[in-house]
Amino acid sequence: MTILVVGATGETGQLVVKQLLDCGEKVRVIVRYPDKLSETILSHQNISIITVGNVLQINKLEMRDYVKDCDAVISCLGHNLTLRGIFGPPFKLVTDVTKLICHAIKENKPQRTIKYILMNTTGNSNKNQRETVSLAEKCVLGIIRLLVPPHRDNEKAADYLRVEIGQDNLEIEWIAVRPDSLLNLEEVTKYSIFPSPIRSAIFNPGKTSRINVAHFMSELIINEELWEQWKGQMPVIYNENSVVEGGNT
Structure with missing residues (x-):
């Protein structure tokens, strides 16, 4: 199996790549700075590295080549946690790359269904579910949506998969994984998966280790x-x- 990973130099992205390589899978990554990858990844026989200046500068024909023969795509893309990264362009990084890759997959007319996993956030509600969000949380999220472009980007990317790709697409199946507040741990620990949040992402957030996200x-x-x-x-x-600790709060 060959998996394309974008956002592979990020903290979670590198863990995803390593998990897949450890399982014997072939991994193709699109990165700007290959030297940010660990030596373990760089020297692995099953890694294929595509170096580009900016993933958004990849044209449709190039992306078609990059996703060709891939069985799955995992996006761990995110905005840098700096003032420029949060409030500066590109404002729709995750959404635009998701669209670019999905369009490339469809134009390749694959003979099998391609899997697409998007790393998202519990701050984004699944509008296909009746997820309970308090009025206070809705107000805070509305302010965040207005003032913090990366949050809006995460919502739009998931909405594209949810609405445009949908549930019955013959070429692409998708899952948007929503971790809560991320932290770093060295080893995979016990974790639980739910269809919807069991805690308030704003007023009672839980914890999710990056390595557990990568494992899942x-x-x-x-x-x-x-x-x-x-x-x-x-x-x-x-x-x-x-x-x-959280219960059904």
């Missing part, structure tokens, strides 16, 4: 039964202690 996304690609369980959905992932 890798398992979605490798485990066909798990994929069938969650395809077309926006599962929420929490570290186990967040579930115990």
